[in-house]
Amino acid sequence: SAMLITQGIIGTVLTLYLNQVMKLDLGLIGIVLTARTGGYITATLSADYLSGKFGRRRTIMAAMLIEGAAFCAYTVISRFDLFLLAGTIDGFGEGIVFTSLIILLSEAVPSHVRGGSIGLYRTAMDIGGFVGPVPFLFAFDNLGAASPFFFSIAILALNIVLLTTMR
Numbered sequence: 001s002a003m004l005i006t007q008g009i010i011g012t013v014l015t016l017y018l019n020q021v022m023k024l025d026l027g028l029i030g031i032v033l034t035a036r037t038g039g040y041i042t043a044t045l046s047a048d049y050l051s052g053k054f055g056r057r058r059t060i061m062a063a064m065l066i067e068g069a070a071f072c073a074y075t076v077i078s079r080f081d082l083f084l085l086a087g088t089i090d091g092f093g094e095g096i097v098f099t100s101l102i103i104l105l106s107e108a109v110p111s112h113v114r115g116g117s118i119g120l121y122r123t124a125m126d127i128g129g130f131v132g133p134v135p136f137l138f139a140f141d142n143l144g145a146a147s148p149f150f151f152s153i154a155i156l157a158l159n160i161v162l163l164t165t166m167r
């Protein structure tokens with residue numbers, strides 16, 4: 001679901017939303033995406049520390065909340081500097097999720113199946129990347145430009161619930 005959101009929203013809808021709805025030119029969109037990457041890099045560098053200090057699941061859930069808040073912010077803000085901030089926050093949340101999920105997965109499975117489980121995780125990411133744009137673009141075109149962001153927030157909320165029930 002993380003890659004479904006990433007490819008569906010970030011890889012597809014966000015750029016369309018910023019261009020068609022918010023009327024940003026391609027150069028400014030590139031700057032917003034660069035800010036996202038900055039947040040992602042920061043998260044990748046700090047994910048192990050944060051998930052070690054606060055626990056893997058708590059860190060992932062907090063990062064999903066952060067990412068959901070950024071998705072909500074995208075739909076209500078109109079200033080470019082705030083898009084930069086939302087992009088940075090979004091990238092940070094996503095970076096923590098992706099990095100901490102791999103850490104959690106490697107700890108949750110026995111060592112003799114660790115390689116296969118990481119391979120399955122990567123395969124699921126590829127499937128999400130292939131399938132992700134389809135429902136999000138459908139929602140963007142047929143349910144309104146903001147609907148894919150709210151759809152993503154719902155997926156993140158479901159994942160948080162699943163993490164709280166996971167043993």
